[in-house]
Amino acid sequence: xxxxxxxxxxxxxxxxxxxxxxxxxxxxxxxxxxxxxxxxxxxxxxxxxxxxxxxxxxxxxxxxxxxxxxxxxxxxxxxxxxxxxxxxxxxxxxxxxxxxxxxxxxxxxxxxxxxxxxxxxxxxxxxxxxxxxxxxxxxxxxxxxxxxxxxxxxxxxxxxxxxxxxxxxxxxxxxxxxxxxxxxxxxxxxxxxxxxxxxxxxxxxxxxxxxxxxxxxxxxxxxxxxxxxxxxxxxxxxxxxxxxxxxxxxxxxxxxxxxxxxxxxxxxxxxxxxxxxxxxxxxxxxxxxxxxxxxxxxxxxxxxxxxxxxxxxxxxxxxxxxxxxxxxxxxxxxxxxxxxxxxxxxxxxxxxxxxxxxxxxxxxxxxxxxxxxxxxxxxxxxxxxxxxxxxxxxxxxxxxxxxxxxxxxxx
Amino acid sequence: xxxxxxxxxxxxxxxxxxxxxxxxxxxxxxxxxxxxxxxxxxxxxxxxxxxxxxxxxxxxxxxxxxxxxxxxxxxxxxxxxxxxxxxxxxxxxxxxxxxxxxxxxxxxxxxxxxxxxxxxxxxxxxxxxxxxxxxxxxxxxxxxxxxxxx
Numbered sequence: 001x002x003x004x005x006x007x008x009x010x011x012x013x014x015x016x017x018x019x020x021x022x023x024x025x026x027x028x029x030x031x032x033x034x035x036x037x038x039x040x041x042x043x044x045x046x047x048x049x050x051x052x053x054x055x056x057x058x059x060x061x062x063x064x065x066x067x068x069x070x071x072x073x074x075x076x077x078x079x080x081x082x083x084x085x086x087x088x089x090x091x092x093x094x095x096x097x098x099x100x101x102x103x104x105x106x107x108x109x110x111x112x113x114x115x116x117x118x119x120x121x122x123x124x125x126x127x128x129x130x131x132x133x134x135x136x137x138x139x140x141x142x143x144x145x146x147x148x149x150x151x152x153x154x155x156x157x158x159x160x161x162x163x164x165x166x167x168x169x170x171x172x173x174x175x176x177x178x179x180x181x182x183x184x185x186x187x188x189x190x191x192x193x194x195x196x197x198x199x200x201x202x203x204x205x206x207x208x209x210x211x212x213x214x215x216x217x218x219x220x221x222x223x224x225x226x227x228x229x230x231x232x233x234x235x236x237x238x239x240x241x242x243x244x245x246x247x248x249x250x251x252x253x254x255x256x257x258x259x260x261x262x263x264x265x266x267x268x269x270x271x272x273x274x275x276x277x278x279x280x281x282x283x284x285x286x287x288x289x290x291x292x293x294x295x296x297x298x299x300x301x302x303x304x305x306x307x308x309x310x311x312x313x314x315x316x317x318x319x320x321x322x323x324x325x326x327x328x329x330x331x332x333x334x335x336x337x338x339x340x341x342x343x344x345x346x347x348x349x350x351x352x353x354x355x356x357x358x359x360x361x362x363x364x365x366x367x368x369x370x371x372x373x374x375x376x377x378x379x380x381x382x383x384x385x386x387x388x389x390x391x392x393x394x395x396x397x398x399x400x401x402x403x404x405x406x407x408x409x410x411x
Numbered sequence: 412x413x414x415x416x417x418x419x420x421x422x423x424x425x426x427x428x429x430x431x432x433x434x435x436x437x438x439x440x441x442x443x444x445x446x447x448x449x450x451x452x453x454x455x456x457x458x459x460x461x462x463x464x465x466x467x468x469x470x471x472x473x474x475x476x477x478x479x480x481x482x483x484x485x486x487x488x489x490x491x492x493x494x495x496x497x498x499x500x501x502x503x504x505x506x507x508x509x510x511x512x513x514x515x516x517x518x519x520x521x522x523x524x525x526x527x528x529x530x531x532x533x534x535x536x537x538x539x540x541x542x543x544x545x546x547x548x549x550x551x552x553x554x555x556x557x558x559x560x561x
Contacts, residue, residue, distance in 0.1 A: 204537020393437030
């Protein structure tokens, strides 16, 4: 039997691509594939980036791969077997923190993962409190089918990250020992970011690690939110930092973006968030007698946006009518796009909390929308004029035909 | 000839003349309207002569101007090297209008901090692909732009 296995191994070696040769040289896969199911390590390993780069079982587990008996392998020199949960970070770091070694395999890959991991909540619990449940390298990267973040099957591919983190963080039983909510994954999936990433597959949308970090994962503190959200929402952060809210929020220890937009369940902002009525977010802090002009400003901003939205919607409605009637509307469609941009800019300027900033932009938008509406209405008038003209011309032609017929009959 | 018959003949002549004239009018009017050019000229999609000069672009605080190219919006700007460059002004992420940031030497989308280099290549942030490039030619004071693949 052992001889047959050896022959089989040699045949596999001869037929294998170059990147699989290293692993095929050992007896590990030959034996393990015999008794492991299709989902077992020896089968999954072909999808593993380490295996594809030429590393084999021995590279991590040690031992002598030329031995044919498993007990002999366990007894052989350098055999490490399966490392303990707490040992995994150092185990992986023995290569990944070795810059000289990594240069020979993947020079672009950073070598500070362990250093960062030690600063993370996970690392602090593992190293500080000897916590054996907290996430280590393989909790996120899996084991035996580790892929780079660019590989679609990888647990660290952006589309898979929420579920990789959610595997522990949405498991109430698993997280019971930690004083932390387990609704993050559900909240994220309902958020504007979650829907962009998971439904529209917009890889530009942030996953968990874009706000919390990768190896140094931790909740962003109040003071870091400007950098975290401002990384993408740069203009909003810039406007906020110049606004009266900045000092007021800092004095009251309110987190800058989170106070109005929440954290994981960040829904698409809607215009009624700003205003002076009870349903608007502004009224949660401001009142008409609080000595500030907060609600007056909010009301002014709310009205300006509402007027611009109404003007935009009316213009679009009339333009769509003109399009439906087959008129040449290229110019007006183009101008309506400009109104779209002015609407986006006006909504962004809300973060300045200043009527002086919002009003000119809103007025420019309203003016342009009105002109689109007027021009589109003229196109619709032109359509009816042409239709009437066609009716009258048809009548004239019919009369001419009738007159000719009568004339011919008289001849 | 009976008077009744004469008036019927006159009516017929009148009907023939007036309906003939009206038919000619119904043909000539739309034909004339078709010949007269519209208020705004449609862009020549193979090449577009811009309505502003290099100096006007240089004098702009952002050293850039926008232009309409068919249904698209383009941005033309003066790069750090003094070269005139033109790109599509619509961000490839979510269709916001990009702007030239001469202070950073990039094309910037303020919606989600998307960044492109001055050749339109997406270099950071969410934009998934580069901006389309327009070819720019200067002929005396005139600036002519055309789509690179045209």
